[in-house]
Amino acid sequence: AQKITQTQPGMFVQEKEAVTLDCTYDTSDPSYGLFWYKQPSSGEMIFLIYQGSYDQQNATEGRYSLNFQKARKSANLVISASQLGDSAMYFCAMGPKNAGNMLTFGGGTRLMVKP
């Protein structure tokens, strides 16, 4: 069974500063994928970034980067230069590496960006 833990129910960050959202996982699968999604108050689930367990480099997508530490089973999301529009719920999720499989989600972190 897979398990995702997000230990920060809520966080504040000052606009233009960087913030790290924590995610730890547990799985017995030898290969897997890790995802981050953003859910603004409007409700949609927006894909942010993906990391495969055998990827050599940490994933980056614009202001988003994933700090992947396999030995520690952590996949933290780093948002650089926070913007007011980054205020939202953020979900970490994992799934088996093969396509066509279900994701297991963490409980989410609510990020609030202060002007």
Added chain:
Amino acid sequence: DTAVSQTPKYLVTQMGNDKSIKCEQNLGHDTMYWYKQDSKKFLKIMFSYNNKELIINETVPNRFSPKSPDKAHLNLHINSLELGDSAVYFCASSQVQGVYLFGQGTRLTVV
């Protein structure tokens, strides 16, 4: 063009009614899913449908049934709606590694 679209966005209905939520993806993905997000924002898989193979989460009541007329569509039909069914339901699709996209969600309110 919206990759994964679901309708309606909002659905308010009375207990005991039967309702459907429609989902369509234009990505050519083989696999589609339904997820449920409860009032505490927790997301949980309900169904996975891959090339006509249905994988059911055993905790889902059999009042919920997915119906897939073709690879691009996966609808969710709910019979005899109960108050506890109120939630946000998300459709999703995936294919290649790392691509896993969600629809905009349907907020179901049972009164």
